Amino acid sequence: MDTCPFTSADIDAVLFDMDGTLIDTDNTDVSRWARRIARLYRSPERAHKAARRLVMAIESPTNSIFAALDWVGLDALVVRAMIALQGSKHSLHDIPTINGTPEIIEKLVGRYKLGVVSTRSITEQETLLAHLRLRQHFDVLVGRDTTWRIKPHPQPIHYAAHALGVEPGRCLMVGDTTVDILAGRRAGAWTCGVLCGYGERIELERAGADVIIRETMEIGNLLS
Ligand SMILES: [Mg+2]
Incomplete structure (x- = not known):
């Protein structure tokens, strides 16, 4: 794992991308x-x-x-x-979670405010999270129908931070592609790239990710 420039003391909220980060659409x-x-x-x-x-x-x-x-x-x-x-590429009930994701979300609950910032619609996010029994853990969902601009624009991150009552600079945006990293950085948030989705290490590094981890579940090591 890379050296990480932030600690749990710097973070109040963790914002997750959905496809390739929480759910295994990639595979x-x-x-x-x-x-x-x-x-x-x-x-x-x-x-x-x-x-x-x-x-x-x-x-x-x-x-x-x-x-x-x-x-x-x-x-x-x-x-x-x-x-x-x-049209929709998948039945929403066929998509599994990324390895270890439900466990790590449950560990972060109560210690951090949690949100989803995805290009999926709110209805799709609600359906997916309810099916995976994770909906109750997230304090805010931001979708393509929430804000006018979407990632890599910082607007959805600002929206999530405001809804959670935290400074964007105390949020950590976790995602598998450059749009997640760019949106997070432009909003002034910390950023963590994950390699379990579509993105490659080199492009996440170029986008300026503060840290890159192999799988989303490793976020637990960064925030322990
Ligand atoms: Mg993604």
């Missing part, structure tokens, strides 16, 4: 693609590796597009239109 996507392209490969392992590269390739340009849209202030509008055209 759900990879498995779906691996099944589709399986007959092109000699072994399931090769198909799985190819599917992973494919998902990464699909995801990275999308994130770059979001970053570009952010400059012209069209992010939320375009994302809403894209989601309406694409």
Whole structure:
């Protein structure tokens, strides 16, 4: 694990991204693609590796597009239109949590205020968290329908901090992609990148993550 520039004494609230951070959408996507392209490969392992590269390739340009849209202030509008055209990719009840996430959330409850800052709608977040029996632990949910601007704009982080009654500078934003890190940094929050989702270490480092951990559950070591 990297050296961490903050301690538990610096943090009052922990804000989590959802896909690739709390829930394993990444692997759900990879498995779906691996099944589709399986007959092109000699072994399931090769198909799985190819599917992973494919998902990464699909995801990275999308994130770059979001970053570009952010400059012209069209992010939320375009994302809403894209989601309406694409429809929901998964049944919300099929997506598992990232390894160890429920346990770590339960450990943080009471010690920190907890929130979700995701590009999913509030309705989707409510459904997912209720299904995973985690809804009661979060004091605020911020979705694409909460604020006009979305990550990597700092507005959703500011909204969450205000709703929780904490300074943005005493929040820790945890997420798997550069938009999470950029939004957190622009809001003046601490940032933690996780490698259990779509993002790669190099891009999270470039975005300026204060610390990068392998899995979300390791947040417990940072805040112990
Ligand atoms: Mg994510």
